[in-house]
Amino acid sequence: MTDAAPDAVVYGAGELVVGPAGEGPAPATDGSPPDPDEVLDVREDAAVAIVDGEVAAVGPTGAVTDRYPPEAADTAIDAAGRAVLPGFVDSHTHAVFAGDRSDEFAAKLRGATYQDILAEGGGILRTVRATRAADDEALLERLLGHLDAMLAGGSTTVEVKSGYGLDVETELRLLSVVERADEAHPVDIVPTFMGAHAVPEGRETAEYVEEVVDEQVPAVAEQGVAAFCDVFCEEGVFSVEESRRVLEAGREHGLAPKVHAEEFVRLGGAQLGAEVGAVSADHLLHANGEDIEALRDAGVVPVMLPGTAFGLGGDYADARAFRDAGAPLAVATDFNPNCYAPRMGFAATLACVEMGLSPAEAVRACTRGGALALGADRASAFPDGPPLDPKAGTLAVGAPGDLLVLDAPTHVHVPYRYGDNVVRTVLKGGRPVVGPEAEREADA
Numbered sequence: 425m426t427d428a429a430p431d432a433v434v435y436g437a438g439e440l441v442v443g444p445a446g447e448g449p450a451p452a453t454d455g456s457p458p459d460p461d462e463v464l465d466v467r468e469d470a471a472v473a474i475v476d477g478e479v480a481a482v483g484p485t486g487a488v489t490d491r492y493p494p495e496a497a498d499t500a501i502d503a504a505g506r507a508v509l510p511g512f513v514d515s516h517t518h519a520v521f522a523g524d525r526s527d528e529f530a531a532k533l534r535g536a537t538y539q540d541i542l543a544e545g546g547g548i549l550r551t552v553r554a555t556r557a558a559d560d561e562a563l564l565e566r567l568l569g570h571l572d573a574m575l576a577g578g579s580t581t582v583e584v585k586s587g588y589g590l591d592v593e594t595e596l597r598l599l600s601v602v603e604r605a606d607e608a609h610p611v612d613i614v615p616t617f618m619g620a621h622a623v624p625e626g627r628e629t630a631e632y633v634e635e636v637v638d639e640q641v642p643a644v645a646e647q648g649v650a651a652f653c654d655v656f657c658e659e660g661v662f663s664v665e666e667s668r669r670v671l672e673a674g675r676e677h678g679l680a681p682k683v684h685a686e687e688f689v690r691l692g693g694a695q696l697g698a699e700v701g702a703v704s705a706d707h708l709l710h711a712n713g714e715d716i717e718a719l720r721d722a723g724v725v726p727v728m729l730p731g732t733a734f735g736l737g738g739d740y741a742d743a744r745a746f747r748d749a750g751a752p753l754a755v756a757t758d759f760n761p762n763c764y765a766p767r768m769g770f771a772a773t774l775a776c777v778e779m780g781l782s783p784a785e786a787v788r789a790c791t792r793g794g795a796l797a798l799g800a801d802r803a804s805a806f807p808d809g810p811p812l813d814p815k816a817g818t819l820a821v822g823a824p825g826d827l828l829v830l831d832a833p834t835h836v837h838v839p840y841r842y843g844d845n846v847v848r849t850v851l852k853g854g855r856p857v858v859g860p861e862a863e864r865e866a867d868a
């Protein structure tokens with residue numbers, strides 16, 4: 425007797441990454457961190473069957489295909505020794521914007537700093553001008569293009585922040601464009617409201633914070649268009665107190681907190697994140713040992729954004745210190761006009777080469793780590809329901825059928841082949857959306 429007809433069966437994987445080996449932040453019992461090469465549950469000669477969009481079975485090829493014969497599946501893939509991984513969960517992007525800032529890249533090469541550019545009305549504020557001037561259709565087309573690049577690189581779930589509107593009307597417009605993109609595109613989008621991304625031109629900080637708290641947050645909550653509220657807690661942008669007001673207002677309106685913390689200086693955003701129970705704290709280049717412990721003890725997921733650090737000149741967050749403290753690390757792209765790097769594979773490479781993670785740690789941080797940074801295990805932080813499945817970022821039974829077949833035999837090729845794209849096939853909810861199987865489906 426066999427079970428229900430599967431959407432997809434992928435068999436003959438030389439290596440299949442099910443998820444973390446031993447979920448959770450707890451370090452090994454003797455207090456030492458787990459072996460960096462042993463942090464993934466990797467099966468050999470393995471298969472996975474997806475039924476009704478979810479993983480129904482995972483294990484040895486023979487056992488899975490007896491129960492779910494590939495002939496009965498809508499999509500049958502002989503992985504022929506290739507590696508199979510959960511789809512990447514990119515937990516930090518600012519992907520909805522208009523305009524071109526390539527000249528700022530050139531200016532930085534001549535010695536300008538990010539803050540110099542921002543102080544002269546460039547940077548975020550320049551993208552705000554371009555974004556306000558763009559119509560919804562143009563913003564949507566541009567965002568869909570970014571999502572195509574992300575999906576081709578293996579991201580099946582992507583967080584997208586607003587924050588290039590900086591007024592009620594444009595912030596709502598951006599979030600509605602994000603909602604339309606989510607409906608139109610196979611990538612699942614987790615939307616974040618970030619009206620507190622910068623102080624708009626011609627406004628005082630205090631008065632703008634009032635607008636965010638009194639007008640923007642309630643309007644966003646009313647429309648139900650965001651899961652999170654984020655803030656750029658940074659010297660010269662929003663202070664710890666201002667950031668606290670924004671995050672608390674968000675929380676009162678059902679938006680779970682996230683925080684951009686300790687990117688350029690150590691201001692206190694990490695401690696704030698721990699106090700308000702943020703789901704994640706991101707960047708963290710200047711976090712110290714106390715911050716690392718506070719985040720860990722409060723269950724705040726530290727998100728490493730090595731692509732941004734790379735573009736800013738190569739000062740990186742101390743990923744190993746977070747790992748050694750037993751934190752569940754996430755790695756994300758931070759795709760934005762200042763970090764035009766949409767593929768998770770490149771972030772994984774930098775996480776290994778520049779931050780000292782092992783390939784297994786980087787892959788874990790790009791899959792399950794990303795899902796945890798989006799609250800997959802924090803249902804109570806979302807009064808309107810969690811944005812992700814509790815098993816997202818894994819291929820355990822019951823997880824979403826989001827997977828990658830690499831054009832390579834092991835997960836090590838993800839960081840190893842930088843500048844390349846090792847993703848051959850992407851299944852989203854059990855349906856082929858990238859690769860030869862997707863093209864076949866499109867032709868049929």
Ligand code: NIG
Binds near residue numbers: 518548551656761
């Ligand atoms: O995460 N740090 C603040 N926000 C973005 C940069 C946005 C921009 O420069 O447009 C970041 O790196």
Ligand code: FE
Binds near residue numbers: 516
């Ligand atoms: Fe950011």
